[in-house]
Amino acid sequence: MDAAGYHGILSDIVTIATASSEASKIAVAANFLGSFSALIGRGAYQYIGDGICHARPFFLLVGRTGKSRKGTSEYTVRRIFDAAEALLEGHLPPLKRHEGGLSTGEGLGWSIRDKVEDDDGGDNGGTTDKRLYVVEAEFASAMAAASRDKCTLSPTIRMVWDGKTIAPLVKNAAWAATDPHVVINGHITAAELLAKMTDVDALSGFLNRFVILHVVRPKLVPLPRRTEKETIENMAKQVAEAVRFAIGDDVTAGNTLAVTLSPDAVKFWCGHYPALTAEEDGIAGALLVRTEIYCRMLAMIFALLDGTALIEPPHIDAALAWVNYWRDSVRYIFCTLAAKAEAERLQGAAADILEFIGLxxxxxxxxxxxxxxxxxxxxxxxxxxxxxxxxxxxxxxxxxxxxxxxxxxxxxxxxxxx
The missing domain is CATH 1.10.10 (Arc Repressor Mutant, subunit A)
Incomplete structure (x- = not known):
């Protein structure tokens, strides 16, 4: 990724997290942006036409199992956000996290269902806090579940990315999840992604809601060292300040902080828009149809991390770096790696046929x-x-x-x- 993609505090975060570990900068950064976006909820927003965009990115990290260090990239970020939430105690409730097990749309909605009181003063165990951060380390299983007949996971994931209310379309449904704020960070190998993905996944709007990022282990560190507590706490203070700015007084309230483009940012955006929105053929084009909205969303997130509601050119430049890396990742996975996998299958078939002809x-x-x-x-x-x-x-x-x-x-x- 271009260095511009590690804007502001994100540069310090990835430097700290990768100083003595084998974690990928890309994966660390995606975990950080996902965690921050989930934590701040729906308060910060920007108008895009008549639509409203919140900070709700979905990331899909693609790399080899056990070798790309997708899981390692979470550790330092989790320590920083645990410390930041401790500093924010009393200002906002703890963020609900769910690690693995995405299998049904009903299960996803039920975890953030509305709180409903009964006539006796009891309630259904629901909540008014609709923030949820999902880390799905086995995203291939989620894709398999989503492809099953009558499974509502795929349409539910599309709805929560859009921020729409989840409500089972069945008679006498006893719950709904109003105004969800769900952020998903999925992990998968390239082989699983190529094997599991169908044209329907790409064209239906399921996978093209994810920023697909190819990650690799950048170096070997035989003896990783634990990041010092003081370093974690210093980063946590900066994160907590950005969170306080973004959420205002009530994290459960929506659309409380309007984020806008500065005059310079408007010019910068319009200059880059034609290239950003250019259509691409094939499966890559189907997976990259949301580059414009993601660029605006990521630019807003970078502005909020800087403690401002005004998007400036450097924020858009950082977002463009992410979109470009996303585009390169999709081309690499679905062209280079797909061709390599096809060649390997061809060679396997050729070896079997050669043996048959010999016999x-x-x-x-x-x-x-x-x-x-x-x-x-x-x-x-x-x-x-x-x-x-x-x-x-x-x-x-x-x-x-x-x-x-x-x-x-x-x-x-x-x-x-x-």
Whole structure:
């Protein structure tokens, strides 16, 4: 990511968190921005046309299990926010956090359901605080759940990103979650994402609500050191100040702090808007349709971290760095890594077909198709044969022979191992 993306206090946070750990700067920064956004609720807002945008980003960190250190990136950030919440005790209730287990839309809504009192003075265990920070370390499981018939997880996730009320559309539903403020930070491997994602996930608005970020382990640290308590507390004080500014007097109140663009920011935004909103083909284009709204949202978050309700050009510049990294991540995962995965599948099929031809010299294409039709598509079989015949040197040779029935038409092709 361009250095502009680590604006203000975020630069200090990632420096501290990665000084003696293997955590990725990108992952640390995403955890920090997600935690801050969840903590401040719906008080800060900006108008975009007739719509209202709150600080409610969804991040999806994509990297190798155990090697990209997606989980490690949470530790320092969590210590800072625990200390910041301790400083804010009495000013706002503790942020509800949920770690893993996204499986149904009803479960997500139920955790922040409205508080309803009964005639006897009791209540349903609901809440007036609709803030929720979800860290889903097994996002592949959530994607699998969302793809099941009658599962409401996908539409519910789309609704909470939009900030719309969750209410089960069933007769005699006894609960609703009004004005939710949910932030999600998901973790997944590239292989899982490529395997689990369908065109529906991209085009339905499910995955394109997530800022997809590719993360890797940047260095080796055999003996990570614990960050000093004084350093954590100094960062926590700055975070607490930014939170106080953003939430005002009541964290449960909505739309209390209007965030606007300065005149210089308006010019800066309009200058970058054509490139930002340019359409892209294919799956990347489907996943990047929300770059404009996310750029405005992230610029607002950077302004709030600076303790101001006025977005300036550096805040937009920081947001653009995130959008550019998001775009590069999507292209890398769904073009470079997808092509590599396809090549590996092709090589696997080629190895199996080569072994079959070696055991059955002079076999026909029909023989090969019948042997592998339950494992590979016709396109994969054709691709594997082309790979074997066009390698240097060729591993398979072929011969065209007349049709056994003597009739006119395409001659039969027989294969041997070279």
């Amino acid at each position: 059955h010299p002079g076999c026909s294409r029909t023989d090969i198709t019948n042997a592998f039709k339950n494992r590979n598509s016709s396109q994969e079989i054709a691709g594997a044969l082309n790979h074997l015949m066009n390698s240097a040197p060729p591993m398979v040779k072929f011969k065209k022979v007349p049709r056994p029935d003597g009739k006119a038409g395409s001659r039969k092709i027989l294969y041997w191992v070279t």
